[in-house]
Amino acid sequence: MAYQNPFLAKMVKPFVPLVLFAKYKVNIWAIKPVKEIKKLGNRPALLMHTRADSQVPFSNFERIISHSPSHVETFVREGDIHFITENFTDPEKDTEYAMEILNFLEKHFSGQ
Numbered sequence: 001m002a003y004q005n006p007f008l009a010k011m012v013k014p015f016v017p018l019v020l021f022a023k024y025k026v027n028i029w030a031i032k033p034v035k036e037i038k039k040l041g042n043r044p045a046l047l048m049h050t051r052a053d054s055q056v057p058f059s060n061f062e063r064i065i066s067h068s069p070s071h072v073e074t075f076v077r078e079g080d081i082h083f084i085t086e087n088f089t090d091p092e093k094d095t096e097y098a099m100e101i102l103n104f105l106e107k108h109f110s111g112q
Contacts, residue, residue, distance in 0.1 A: 009055070033060075034067040044108040045072045046100070052080040075100045 020026045037045075047068070049061035065074060077084060077096075085097040092098050 033064050037064055037068040037072070040069055040072070042069070042071065044104070046075060046104045047072060048075040048077075048084045048100075050077045050079055050081045050084060052078070053082050054080050055082045073104065 017028050020028055045068070047061065047065065049056070049058060051058050061076075065072065075084070075097075085091040085094045087093045091101075
């Protein structure tokens with residue numbers, strides 16, 4: 001399982017919007033995922049989440065999916081794995097995760 005430090009995450013969290021704005025000119029407070037997903041058009045997308053994520057509720061994922069185009073694919077894992085993969089630093093070692101990504105890429109981007 002990937003290392004998680006809740007204390008460090010809480011300390012860094014308030015600075016994430018500031019860094020995103022300073023570096024990328026992105027105002028995350030103005031972005032609404034349920035509206036943004038509608039802009040996807042016919043482009044392929046794979047959305048991933050874990051059912052018991054302690055940092056982002058599964059209901060957020062469900063709400064985004066309910067607003068997404070019908071072709072959007074999903075990958076749902078059991079447990080509380082915020083970064084989806086059980087091996088964040090070496091995701092290829094997480095066979096289930098790696099195969100999901102590779103299959104998605106093969107399906108939509110092979111031969112291009």
